[in-house]
């Protein structure tokens with residue numbers, strides 16, 4: 001079988017699979033995109049997935065303690081009331097096994113598996129302008145040719161293993177939480193070192209500590225956390241879920257973060273200090289991301305945020321018995337929720353266990369990994385297992401690992417060299433008919449993901465249906481609209497405290513060499529949804545929609561020339 005290469009796409013042979021649409025990724029986004037394009041508008045569609053089964057994030061992230069921090073009755077699809085009502089969640093926050101059971105139920109119900117090909121990692125996707133088709137090559141050597149290319153690759157799916165010298169020499173075993181072995185890892189009797197105290201590390205440490213002989217947690221940046229207060233759902237609540245699909249959907253669609261609760265309209269300084277404490281205490285008892293919703297201005301007013309940070313730091317000091325450990329854990333340098341706020345089950349309590357030690361890397365940084373463990377500047381830690389809870393090359397990493405080339409060989413890696421630029425997080429100029437589900441520049445990770453995904457998938461489906469109904473051959477983000485959108489994404493971020501956190505992965509700061517650009521759209525899912533609806537209602541304003549023939553070519557050429565001039569890039573040859 002010939003493979004597609006950038007230089008010789010014309011050498012494709014008959015074994016190429018011809019499709020209307022190719023979807024990359026079989027997580028929440030890819031599954032729903034398949035259903036919409038195949039079953040609602042009748043396209044021939046295939047989903048290709050690198051993993052050996054469906055699930056996306058939940059296929060890869062099966063580390064100990066992994067649990068979704070959106071509440072289960074909102075961490076699901078709303079598009080089918082029947083599906084919503086027939087599925088019963090068991091706990092307030094679902095773990096990977098339950099989410100995977102749910103996604104399998106969805107796949108069976110809508111007969112999705114027959115159009116998903118597993119174990120197929122896409123290596124390249126090149127647009128062939130002569131045919132107006134995307135040529136997609138997988139690592140297996142297989143090729144696909146499709147009019148529409150939809151990336152549903154997830155926002156946090158490229159594991160970030162830090163380049164610490166000596167890792168190759170380590171004689172024990174090491175794992176990244178985002179590539180966890182499906183069969184699990186036995187920590188019994190082992191000396192475990194965990195690097196990283198983000199949402200993942202905060203979930204993993206308490207569970208690892210239960211079976212490990214010793215757990216050493218290496219903390220570079222101290223972090224807030226609020227108890228998740230996970231618990232089985234009561235029969236009454238299950239009944240409420242079954243009977244209130246429309247109401248719950250209305251709430252998730254009308255709140256900025258897509259969660260099933262509303263953000264308080266009260267501002268922090270509307271209340272006296274005593275009244276404020278009561279609100280924080282109640283939110284702490286309630287647990288989870290609802291803490292962030294306790295006041296309207298926590299993310300926009302630094303002084304308001306300081307009152308939350310004071311409350312949360314005091315909680316750490318109350319819980320953790322060893323004074324120095326408590327101070328190291330509470331020595332937090334950023335506003336609450338300025339980075340993604342973790343929620344936990346017994347995280348701070350874990351440091352009261354005799355077998356758990358916290359290492360403050362700000363005082364004693366890691367120098368190298370040795371054959372027997374981790375060497376910091378002042379100490380050696382002997383370890384059998386190292387767990388990297390060190391996060392992801394988020395939002396752009398997975399897309400940029402694929403060699404994506406648009407018109408005239410324009411490479412996405414070149415176009416995004418200084419950071420991602422998209423129109424609405426949905427398209428990139430120069431890449432016609434390529435749609436990025438929850439791409440950078442859309443609310444994505446700042447929203448409850450399935451809510452963001454449903455909106456994107458439905459918008460893309462309607463756009464493609466519109467194209468077919470109107471004889472439109474290609475849809476491409478216009479340069480000017482993209483530039484304006486990028487500006488708006490920056491404005492929206494700058495209206496919050498989020499870009500003030502210099503070491504946030506929202507800014508790409510966790511990956512050495514990655515451009516510092518605030519990537520998600522912080523203007524809120526509600527506003528974003530309205531903008532997208534408005535764009536569609538105005539005949540896809542800001543997109544170049546081209547029919548066959550001269551008109552199309554002229555429009556495309558203009559779009560590309562504008563884009564190159566604006567982005568000041570040269571077009572690489574193929």
Ligand code: N01
Pocket residue numbers: 067068069070156162163164195196197198199200201203218219220221340361366389390391392445503505510
């Ligand atoms: O990753 P992170 P994560 N030496 O990037 C540290 C989602 N999620 O996997 O802050 C030492 O947040 C790094 O330190 P610093 C959620 O959106 C969802 O925890 O860079 N330390 C940090 O402590 C979340 O935000 C759920 O100084 C190093 C940690 O590793 C996102 O995934 C559950 C280091 C990385 O934290 C990512 O969370 C879990 C080094 N060289 C996660 N490099 C749900 O429940 C990195 N670190 C849905």
